[in-house]
Amino acid sequence: MVEGPRSDRIHLVKLRCELNGGQVEEEIPDHELLIDFLRERLGLTGTKMSCEVQVCGACTVLVDGNPVSSCCMLAADVDGHSVLTIEGLRDLPEYVTLERAFLNHAATQCGFCTPGFMLTSAALMASGAPRTRRERSEALSGNLCRCTGYSVILDAVEEAVGAYDEN
Incomplete structure (x- = not known):
């Protein structure tokens, strides 16, 4: 436990996970949200915060290959799991296929939702x-x-899935 300015005690927990292909080990407050851990602690700002109630998908990351809303998940809950953010997706073959398809179909305008759509x-x-x-x-x-x-967006996903299936 650590004394904190806003509360008497902050409970720290050990977090170990695979993140974007590498290993992460941090001691974090037990109440820290996954999105805050990614954006504030690790500087992975591709994951966006928008609704904060798990309905918009801007904060989507993959945990063990499944899309989850990082705005409503505790960082401690990914202990022992694999997490993929948009920054890690860039290193995978799916990224190039998705990027090309999204560009071909002008499936981004402001781009705020794009990381969530691409990860899903x-x-x-x-x-x-x-x-x-x-x-x-x-x-x-x-x-x-x-x-x-x-x-x-759906046209882009259709193209990407078709191209991915051909490979």
């Missing part, structure tokens, strides 16, 4: 499902975009 799409590509446009649309429904509308 990468999870879809890696899982091999869903196969229909409607199923893909439903899988992306946890990600919101206020600029583009969804058809161009």
Whole structure:
């Protein structure tokens, strides 16, 4: 325990996880959110904070390959797990395929939601499902975009999945 300025005690916990292919070991407050750990402590600012209530998808990261909202998950909950952020996705083959497709379809405008959409799409590509446009649309429904509308994003995901499946 550490004395803190706003409370009498801060409980620290040890966090060990794989992050973007490397190992991380930190001592963190037990109440620290995953998004704050990533952005503030580690400087990984590609993950965005928006709604803070798990409905917009801007804060999406992959934990053990599954999309999760980092704004509502404690950092301590990823202890012993694998975490992938948009910064780590850049090192994977899925990234180039997704980037090309998003550019081809002008699927970004302000770009704020793009990391969440790309990580969710990468999870879809890696899982091999869903196969229909409607199923893909439903899988992306946890990600919101206020600029583009969804058809161009879905077109980009369709192209990326098709190109990924060919390889």
